[in-house]
Amino acid sequence: MEQPKVGVFLSDCGKQLSEVLDFAALTSFVKTVPNVTLIVRGSEFWRGKGLQSIIDAVKDKKVNRVVVAESLTKISDVNIAQAVENAGLNSYLVEMIDLKDHCAWPHQKTPKEATEKAKAMLLAAIERAKLLEPIEKIEFPALKSALIIGGGIAGMQTAVDLADLGFDVNLIEKAPFLGGLSARVGRFFPTDDCAICIQPPSSDVKTITHTSRKCVYRSGFSEIPNLNILTNSKVVAVEGVPGNYKVTIEKKPRYVDADKCVACDKCVSVCPVETLDGYNANLSKRKAIYINVPTVHPQVYVIDEDACKFHDCAKCVEVCPTDAIDLDQKTEQATLNVGSIVVATGFKEFDSSNIKEYHYDNYPDIITNLELARMIDGFGPTGGAIIRPSNGKPAKKIVFIQCAGSRDRRYNPYCSGICCMISLKNASLIKEANPDAEVSICYIDIRTTGREHEYYYERAREMGIKFVKGRPTEVYADEEKGKLIVDVEDALLKRFLDLEADLVVLAAAMVPAEGTAELAEILGVDLEADGFFKEYNAKLRPTETKQKGIFLCGGATFPKDAPTASLHAHSAAMKATKFLTRGKIVKDQRTAVINEDYCGDCEFCPVTCPYGAISLVPTTEDHFVARVNDLLCEGCGVCVGTCPLNAIELRHSRPNQMEAQINALMSVNGTSKPLVLAICCQECGHTAVDSSGMAKMQYPANVRVMKVPCAGIVRVNQILEAFKAGAQGVMIVGCKTDGCHYEDGSDKAEKKMDFAKVLMKEYGIEPERLETFNMVYIEGNQFAEAAQMMTERVTKLGPLTLMGDS
Amino acid sequence: MPHHTGKAANMAFSEEVTSRHGGETLTSCYQCGTCASSCPVARLDSSFNPREIIKLSLLGEKEEVVSGDAIWQCCSCFNCQERCPQNVEIADLIYALRNIALEAGHSPNIYSDFASALIDEGRIVKISKFVESKRGEYGLPPLKPVGIEDLNKILAATGFTKPEKTEATK
Numbered sequence: 001m002e003q004p005k006v007g008v009f010l011s012d013c014g015k016q017l018s019e020v021l022d023f024a025a026l027t028s029f030v031k032t033v034p035n036v037t038l039i040v041r042g043s044e045f046w047r048g049k050g051l052q053s054i055i056d057a058v059k060d061k062k063v064n065r066v067v068v069a070e071s072l073t074k075i076s077d078v079n080i081a082q083a084v085e086n087a088g089l090n091s092y093l094v095e096m097i098d099l100k101d102h103c104a105w106p107h108q109k110t111p112k113e114a115t116e117k118a119k120a121m122l123l124a125a126i127e128r129a130k131l132l133e134p135i136e137k138i139e140f141p142a143l144k145s146a147l148i149i150g151g152g153i154a155g156m157q158t159a160v161d162l163a164d165l166g167f168d169v170n171l172i173e174k175a176p177f178l179g180g181l182s183a184r185v186g187r188f189f190p191t192d193d194c195a196i197c198i199q200p201p202s203s204d205v206k207t208i209t210h211t212s213r214k215c216v217y218r219s220g221f222s223e224i225p226n227l228n229i230l231t232n233s234k235v236v237a238v239e240g241v242p243g244n245y246k247v248t249i250e251k252k253p254r255y256v257d258a259d260k261c262v263a264c265d266k267c268v269s270v271c272p273v274e275t276l277d278g279y280n281a282n283l284s285k286r287k288a289i290y291i292n293v294p295t296v297h298p299q300v301y302v303i304d305e306d307a308c309k310f311h312d313c314a315k316c317v318e319v320c321p322t323d324a325i326d327l328d329q330k331t332e333q334a335t336l337n338v339g340s341i342v343v344a345t346g347f348k349e350f351d352s353s354n355i356k357e358y359h360y361d362n363y364p365d366i367i368t369n370l371e372l373a374r375m376i377d378g379f380g381p382t383g384g385a386i387i388r389p390s391n392g393k394p395a396k397k398i399v400f401i402q403c404a405g406s407r408d409r410r411y412n413p414y415c416s417g418i419c420c421m422i423s424l425k426n427a428s429l430i431k432e433a434n435p436d437a438e439v440s441i442c443y444i445d446i447r448t449t450g451r452e453h454e455y456y457y458e459r460a461r462e463m464g465i466k467f468v469k470g471r472p473t474e475v476y477a478d479e480e481k482g483k484l485i486v487d488v489e490d491a492l493l494k495r496f497l498d499l500e501a502d503l504v505v506l507a508a509a510m511v512p513a514e515g516t517a518e519l520a521e522i523l524g525v526d527l528e529a530d531g532f533f534k535e536y537n538a539k540l541r542p543t544e545t546k547q548k549g550i551f552l553c554g555g556a557t558f559p560k561d562a563p564t565a566s567l568h569a570h571s572a573a574m575k576a577t578k579f580l581t582r583g584k585i586v587k588d589q590r591t592a593v594i595n596e597d598y599c600g601d602c603e604f605c606p607v608t609c610p611y612g613a614i615s616l617v618p619t620t621e622d623h624f625v626a627r628v629n630d631l632l633c634e635g636c637g638v639c640v641g642t643c644p645l646n647a648i649e650l651r652h653s654r655p656n657q658m659e660a661q662i663n664a665l666m667s668v669n670g671t672s673k674p675l676v677l678a679i680c681c682q683e684c685g686h687t688a689v690d691s692s693g694m695a696k697m698q699y700p701a702n703v704r705v706m707k708v709p710c711a712g713i714v715r716v717n718q719i720l721e722a723f724k725a726g727a728q729g730v731m732i733v734g735c736k737t738d739g740c741h742y743e744d745g746s747d748k749a750e751k752k753m754d755f756a757k758v759l760m761k762e763y764g765i766e767p768e769r770l771e772t773f774n775m776v777y778i779e780g781n782q783f784a785e786a787a788q789m790m791t792e793r794v795t796k797l798g799p800l801t802l803m804g805d806s
Numbered sequence: 807m808p809h810h811t812g813k814a815a816n817m818a819f820s821e822e823v824t825s826r827h828g829g830e831t832l833t834s835c836y837q838c839g840t841c842a843s844s845c846p847v848a849r850l851d852s853s854f855n856p857r858e859i860i861k862l863s864l865l866g867e868k869e870e871v872v873s874g875d876a877i878w879q880c881c882s883c884f885n886c887q888e889r890c891p892q893n894v895e896i897a898d899l900i901y902a903l904r905n906i907a908l909e910a911g912h913s914p915n916i917y918s919d920f921a922s923a924l925i926d927e928g929r930i931v932k933i934s935k936f937v938e939s940k941r942g943e944y945g946l947p948p949l950k951p952v953g954i955e956d957l958n959k960i961l962a963a964t965g966f967t968k969p970e971k972t973e974a975t976k
Contacts, residue, residue: 403838487843489857
């Protein structure tokens with residue numbers, strides 16, 4: 001490899017740094033460093049003449065490594081790196097440091113010490129630069145097709161969005177009909193509009209728009225040529241990588257040919273089998289061959305396998321005018337090749353029979369909000385009449401119980417978020433249709449946080465709905481009166497009310513949909529403690545998972561009302577689009593690499609990697625080595641810190657590069673205080689250092705900062721080496737453990753440092769010389785305080801004597 | 807009802823409760839009232855309401871809680887504790903409050919009578935001739951005398967002493 005020729009571009013930020021730092025001393029210091037072939041001083045290098053001087057030096061081949069000391073507020077990594085790349089040098093051969101926020105400003109009051117620290121910082125950057133390697137871009141092919149799992153409102157919206165843009169979209173739904181929970185709830189708040197209404201296809205790319213209407217079944221949704229709708233089907237296996245997933249699906253037989261069925265209803269009229277209609281909350285019966293409600297998609301009947309007598313009856317086959325019924329259909333498996341997957345599996349109601357004191361199982365007149373919604377629906381089992389399921393008579397007195405299984409540490413500790421509005425909606429719809437009905441809502445807190453939601457609450461009060469602040473302890477039957485009694489304390493009145501009811505409605509908690517855990521396992525994505533799918537980052541990447549090609553939307557991540565699910569769906573579609581649109585995935589190979597000669601196939605790294613990027617591959621019959629998938633690797637380096645044999649390195653943060661930096665940072669002291677090395681993660685840790693400097697918070701100049709991708713990359717032996725290099729104390733500064741940008745890197749770092757402390761004791765180094773800190777960007781004061789504290793601590797401990805030192 | 811004073815000294819009361827065995831779960835309460843509607847005592851006597859006792863404790867109204875009658879009325883049926891959606895250990899919490907009250911010199915006289923009887927005679931309830939005769943009728947053996955000396959050693963070791971008789975609470 002060509003000898004390194006380092007160009008150092010030293011900015012005084014418009015002379016403001018020269019008030020603290022002695023630039024003449026810095027320049028003469030840098031001159032003495034071997035391999036420095038060019039020193040340029042200026043007031044800014046991120047644009048204009050300054051930037052041009054970098055470009056010229058690269059073009060003229062005066063330098064093949066670039067060190068830029070610029071102030072943070074002006075540093076544009078992208079600007080300088082891009083200019084260097086354009087001038088013909090790999091952008092990863094650029095090293096940038098911030099002499100303002102990391103030196104001049106936080107050490108304003110000790111200019112001499114600051115100058116010495118600046119020398120160390122420059123030396124570290126130069127030594128690191130010498131060892132840097134070019135990093136190339138790598139490309140992976142990506143299919144321009146997607147799979148959406150779940151055909152509720154979120155899944156349908158995402159499917160339309162993606163299909164509109166011309167991608168090949170597969171929409172898979174486990175049930176025989178689309179619509180999911182949204183179709184069953186009848187109406188949406190706060191608009192009270194119909195639940196089966198969606199935003200229809202609207203693109204001029206491929207779809208027909210002039211016939212589009214908003215009802216799902218008339219929307220033209222099913223006619224979108226590049227949308228493949230698979231009902232009665234589920235995902236059973238997923239292989240592959242982002243951009244290229246091979247998905248195995250299982251399609252249950254419908255026993256009715258979708259291409260022939262004309263939905264004439266003849267089969268239903270002759271079917272002799274009646275069974276409870278689960279779709280309608282078992283409040284009515286349906287035939288073994290059926291369609292949920294008239295307005296569903298697809299308009300194709302389906303046979304209930306558990307109820308049908310098949311060839312022992314076959315009456316439907318005889319009457320079908322189009323020969324659409326095929327009783328011999330079998331379960332089929334099929335393979336889909338897609339570039340990305342969107343999970344839109346939604347949620348379901350919690351099983352209220354768990355709450356023994358509410359006796360949901362014992363009294364038929366205790367129902368849930370979803371069951372009530374079926375009653376309210378004109379297409380539902382009662383044609384819109386509110387009845388007592390026990391005797392079919394009209395229900396006049398209705399009591400709602402909120403938080404049935406939500407905000408309850410025995411079942412689901414979280415607030416499901418939407419049940420207050422659902423109950424307000426259902427209560428208002430009842431009152432609207434039947435003003436004489438007595439409707440009460442027992443609540444702990446009424447939560448109406450969305451736009452127009454508070455108005456909904458106000459309207460409910462105007463309508464005469466009664467509100468009782470109290471969570472009932474029990475529901476029981478008064479056989480004599482033929483009523484249910486809801487036993488509750490009105491906490492505001494401090495009075496016990498035994499509310500009589502014909503019908504009790506439980507606002508059941510919302511929990512993850514059936515099969516959520518199995519699907520997470522198939523997809524290799526995580527669930528939260530509440531059982532819902534875990535998003536990569538609730539704020540920054542709310543629709544993404546740790547698997548690059550797998551996205552989330554709607555109620556799959558938490559219960560959502562229709563507008564929020566819809567918003568989420570559009571967002572997921574956008575993310576998937578960004579991913580699919582180029583037909584390839586391009587990324588820098590700033591990834592982990594394994595030295596296969598050292599690898600002891602111990603399985604630590606495959607388990608540690610948050611992204612599933614490492615797998616063990618057989619080399620011989622009984623020997624395995626770890627291999628890194630560059631596509632999946634996110635470049636955190638947590639595997640590096642975990643490997644017990646030091647067999648893993650991260651490109652651009654190799655151990656020799658880090659060692660050179662540590663040695664340089666510890667080589668110049670220039671203060672009377674003991675040197676402290678602060679190894680900071682590039683996310684919150686390093687930015688906390690930035691913010692302390694930007695705010696001119698003062699801390700001692702003996703604290704030297706080194707940036708790493710994640711605190712998890714640090715190896716235990718590097719801590720020992722830091723002490724050997726002259727550090728009297730070491731700080732590991734990472735993100736908060738639950739805010740780590742690489743899943744659990746911070747947590748892993750902390751555990752590793754506990755182990756390092758044990759080793760330090762063995763070597764006769766006081767464990768207090770090592771400390772981990774977790775902070776966020778805005779906590780610059782915490783970094784300054786920590787730096788001060790560590791300096792004081794190691795000063796008190798006195799100089800470190802290492803074993804072997806005389 | 808005294809309004810919440812917000813004095814730091816008073817606010818420390820909730821910490822005093824949570825640091826006690828049985829009182830740890832105080833701050834989980836969100837005042838849903840399930841305990842109150844579960845409570846058989848509250849139905850009969852409006853001066854007792856477990857939700858209210860917890861609210862007062864959370865607001866730091868120590869004096870009202872520990873010097874009042876209410877905490878002594880709980881019958882320890884544990885209905886409230888079974889049904890509390892926040893797993894507040896309400897009955898245990900009331901025991902913790904009673905202990906605080908005793909230390910502050912507040913207890914209904916019946917409790918100090920019990921304690922005195924235990925120390926003096928080895929039993930909380932005196933055995934009447936009537937009870938003794940009934941035992942014979944039912945074929946039960948006569949009660950053995952209590953080893954008062956040994957019992958008092960144990961009581962002394964645990965710091966159990968005769969509580970001061972207080973002015974009878976209303």
